[in-house]
Amino acid sequence: MKGEVILKVLFAVSEARPFIASGGLGDVAGSLPQALRKRMVGCRVVLPLYDGIKQEYREQMRFITNITVPVAWRRQYCGIFELRKDGVIYYFIDNEYYFKRGSIYGHYDDAERFAFFSRAVLEIIPAVDFKPDIIHCNDWQTALVPVYYSTIYSHMPGYENIKTVFTIHNIQYQGQYGEDILENVVGLSWYDKGIIEYDGCINFMKGAIECANKITTVSPTYANEILDPWYSHGLDRVLIDKSWKLQGILNGISCDMYNPETDKDIYFNFSAENPENKKKNKTEIQKYFNLPEKADVPVFAMVSRLVAHKGFDLVKAVIEEFICTSDAQIIILGSGEWQYESFFTYLAEKYPDRVGLKLGFFADLASKIYAGSDIFLMPSKSEPCGLSQMIALRYGSIPIVRETGGLKDSITDSGLGEGNGFTFANYNAHDMLHAMRRACEGFRDSEGWAILMKRAMECDFSWGRSANEYIKMYKTIINN
Numbered sequence: 001m002k003g004e005v006i007l008k009v010l011f012a013v014s015e016a017r018p019f020i021a022s023g024g025l026g027d028v029a030g031s032l033p034q035a036l037r038k039r040m041v042g043c044r045v046v047l048p049l050y051d052g053i054k055q056e057y058r059e060q061m062r063f064i065t066n067i068t069v070p071v072a073w074r075r076q077y078c079g080i081f082e083l084r085k086d087g088v089i090y091y092f093i094d095n096e097y098y099f100k101r102g103s104i105y106g107h108y109d110d111a112e113r114f115a116f117f118s119r120a121v122l123e124i125i126p127a128v129d130f131k132p133d134i135i136h137c138n139d140w141q142t143a144l145v146p147v148y149y150s151t152i153y154s155h156m157p158g159y160e161n162i163k164t165v166f167t168i169h170n171i172q173y174q175g176q177y178g179e180d181i182l183e184n185v186v187g188l189s190w191y192d193k194g195i196i197e198y199d200g201c202i203n204f205m206k207g208a209i210e211c212a213n214k215i216t217t218v219s220p221t222y223a224n225e226i227l228d229p230w231y232s233h234g235l236d237r238v239l240i241d242k243s244w245k246l247q248g249i250l251n252g253i254s255c256d257m258y259n260p261e262t263d264k265d266i267y268f269n270f271s272a273e274n275p276e277n278k279k280k281n282k283t284e285i286q287k288y289f290n291l292p293e294k295a296d297v298p299v300f301a302m303v304s305r306l307v308a309h310k311g312f313d314l315v316k317a318v319i320e321e322f323i324c325t326s327d328a329q330i331i332i333l334g335s336g337e338w339q340y341e342s343f344f345t346y347l348a349e350k351y352p353d354r355v356g357l358k359l360g361f362f363a364d365l366a367s368k369i370y371a372g373s374d375i376f377l378m379p380s381k382s383e384p385c386g387l388s389q390m391i392a393l394r395y396g397s398i399p400i401v402r403e404t405g406g407l408k409d410s411i412t413d414s415g416l417g418e419g420n421g422f423t424f425a426n427y428n429a430h431d432m433l434h435a436m437r438r439a440c441e442g443f444r445d446s447e448g449w450a451i452l453m454k455r456a457m458e459c460d461f462s463w464g465r466s467a468n469e470y471i472k473m474y475k476t477i478i479n480n
Helices: 024-037 110-128 144-153 181-186 190-196 204-211 220-225 236-241 277-288 312-325 338-350 363-372 388-394 405-410 429-444 446-457 463-479
Strands: 007-012 041-048 062-071 074-085 088-094 134-138 163-168 201-203 214-217 246-248 299-303 329-334 355-359 375-378 398-402 422-424
Touching (some): 024 463, 041 110, 088 110, 144 163, 144 190, 163 463, 201 204, 204 236, 214 220, 375 388, 375 429, 388 405, 388 446, 398 429, 422 429, 429 446
Parallel strands (some): 007 134, 041 088, 299 329, 398 422
Antiparallel strands (some): 062 074
16 A cells, blocks of 8 residues: 555454455455555454464464453453455454354353453554554444443553444344343443443443444434334434434445456356346346246346345235236245245245245355346345345346335435336335336336446445545544
């Protein structure tokens, strides 16, 4: 990176692509730091050294040193490894007792594991000789970093004037535990209990909301929604109290990773300027799912976890009505709750020439579905940001979304000839059905559909746009 950095950011996160990821958080951590670096922000990333990180990456790591990290009344080993990739420096926190596990989350001692990690984020600063202007924390796993900084580190030599940012990627997961962990695990005194106590339990996310200089969410609409009890999972009271430091910044996607011109996983490459091969991808995906190869029939797709908050109760309520009254095909890829897996299995068996189903998740097949489908259905009950609708746009699959969270911020209705998809506002099955039928009507107008598809593919949801917003926010809190 040439030139002088404008500020220094330490990005603390529990997962990051390409090393290890379980969802959208890993996508953000794998893309945003690179975009910041390109804009002269000295951004480095710190994450745990999980057992699941591939050997090929381990071989590229350089051991820096080892220290001990306080975890309440005890001190634990902490190895520090460094890896440079795509212009970004990554620090990996090594402790096999905490991180040599078969999975990255879901363990009985997750509170202790991520209390250790949060302390380690702060403890390694002198060891790596990188004092950040800002520590940017993400979700409950790093929510204790602002708490520890505020209560322990802020007046220590070498830690002065560091600002903290906390991003809520999904407010449903808050790090809630019994009060008995306060002293023995979190390592805070009863004097500081009020910082992280909420509704009779220890709540890591609540602590970050109290202590961080800025709270962000992954879309502007979601920032407003979580002030409402319907979306907040109980945190609306503290968020309303701290709403003066709450801001929403829409996530982006990697335009290099999701690029129909270069994607090796799809059958045929294409672009907004040369979209003809989109039709060939459609034929191939129809073949894959044993559906009739009809170019004039719209192919609807859903690539998602099969869970209620993704809107599958709406789909379940009206999909047979849609199948029986519309000339369309439907493809579903995903896994999740038994009720939805069994329902779509029944549907695929009953309507084999209309419904294609693949249970599980396969990244290469997902790309083929984005490239081969005409319409992408995403009727979420709540969606902090959502990446699938942005990916669908890149591949010319027109989204149908409910106006919530990042879906509302990224998709506008094309009813007046200006939008990039089809939307509905109420969480109502027949409102969704109406949007699906409008999309079918639009598809039948081949000339208009081609214009809509080109407009959709040319939408800019790159990380560059999002990175510029983060930089503005960083500068604001530093100047204040």
